Amino acid sequence: HGQETVDKKELVELAVVSERAVGVNSGGMDQAASVFSQRGSALYVGFQPELSARTIEFPQTHTPLTFVIAQSFVAADKHVTAPVCYNLRVVECTLAARVLARICGLKDLPDDSSPLGFSLRSFHDSYFKKKGAVGDDVKDFRSQLDQLVHIVDNYLPQEEGYTREQISELIGTSVPELEKRYMTKFPVRADSFKLRQRAMHVFGEAVRVLQFMDLLQSPTPSDEKESEELLKSLGNLLNDTQESCRDIYECSCPELDELCQLARSAGAYGSRLTGAGWGGCSVHLVPQAKVEAVKKAWEDKYYKKRFPDMDAAKLQDAIVVSKPGSGSTLFQVAGRESL
Numbered sequence: 001h002g003q004e005t006v007d008k009k010e011l012v013e014l015a016v017v018s019e020r021a022v023g024v025n026s027g028g029m030d031q032a033a034s035v036f037s038q039r040g041s042a043l044y045v046g047f048q049p050e051l052s053a054r055t056i057e058f059p060q061t062h063t064p065l066t067f068v069i070a071q072s073f074v075a076a077d078k079h080v081t082a083p084v085c086y087n088l089r090v091v092e093c094t095l096a097a098r099v100l101a102r103i104c105g106l107k108d109l110p111d112d113s114s115p116l117g118f119s120l121r122s123f124h125d126s127y128f129k130k131k132g133a134v135g136d137d138v139k140d141f142r143s144q145l146d147q148l149v150h151i152v153d154n155y156l157p158q159e160e161g162y163t164r165e166q167i168s169e170l171i172g173t174s175v176p177e178l179e180k181r182y183m184t185k186f187p188v189r190a191d192s193f194k195l196r197q198r199a200m201h202v203f204g205e206a207v208r209v210l211q212f213m214d215l216l217q218s219p220t221p222s223d224e225k226e227s228e229e230l231l232k233s234l235g236n237l238l239n240d241t242q243e244s245c246r247d248i249y250e251c252s253c254p255e256l257d258e259l260c261q262l263a264r265s266a267g268a269y270g271s272r273l274t275g276a277g278w279g280g281c282s283v284h285l286v287p288q289a290k291v292e293a294v295k296k297a298w299e300d301k302y303y304k305k306r307f308p309d310m311d312a313a314k315l316q317d318a319i320v321v322s323k324p325g326s327g328s329t330l331f332q333v334a335g336r337e338s339l
Helices: 008-021 029-036 078-084 086-103 120-130 138-155 164-171 175-182 195-216 224-247 254-265 288-306 312-318
Strands: 041-046 052-057 065-071 270-273 281-287 319-322
Touching: 008 029, 029 041, 029 052, 041 195, 052 195, 065 254, 065 288, 065 312, 078 086, 086 120, 086 138, 086 164, 086 175, 086 195, 120 138, 120 195, 138 195, 164 175, 195 224, 224 254, 224 270, 224 281, 254 270, 254 281, 254 288, 281 288, 288 312, 288 319, 312 319
Parallel strands: none
Antiparallel strands: 041 052, 065 281, 065 319, 270 281
């Protein structure tokens, strides 16, 4: 149609809208990574006030930094399981934001690009705007997140979750209105909603992202000891995320947990699930010298044990040794007449 360029931001937004059109309450992280990534760099993705992406180069370390991806072979069909997994988490996070806003005296939350119109980030921004403490400085942002964790701890105390009736009372609406507003566009199946845990995970994970970014931007290690300390610190953050995904957000599964534990025991610095969770892949930060040991641990104690009939080709595809690569690229094919 005569279009010679593709706007990357527009492409990401189109991908998000397409997933939501088929019933998946999708975010935009995976889509942004697939489009904006650059070789040798991490990607810091933001969604407020609009989609943005910033590359951050990985530091040069004495021990070469290697990521290894391991497939669990647990199917995570978001469309099928969405009402009790992916979409339910989106609803829980949205309701947590709404309840916290009400408790903290905020009249309304501004609409944002999240699936149900506002999010915990909406609450974050509105709360600190009311306090006159809005700022984009990373140090201020970290301090704000720490305060929000404290607020959740104080005002969402119920570990067992909140019923529809309890949530309706907290936000000042009826159960039918609650269900119509938050549980109709993307239906969910749940008797209680773990608002405390989901908010704790979201704010805690945001802190870990800032910590990881801060480590990547720290001075280049001057010797092997400093290099090892940096990689261990990065790995610990991956481990903390996996623990939070498993115990607080509850989006892991036994197979992913096992892959992570086996990798750590074989020498990985850190391991976590990747993607939406409930199956799929795991990602591991591994010293280059330990890659083969980690692979062998998986082959002997996971794949051969759980999938004894797996052939060599499928086993080879299950594990990918990777380094940060580039995202999508527009490749123009010359016409026959120009050849």
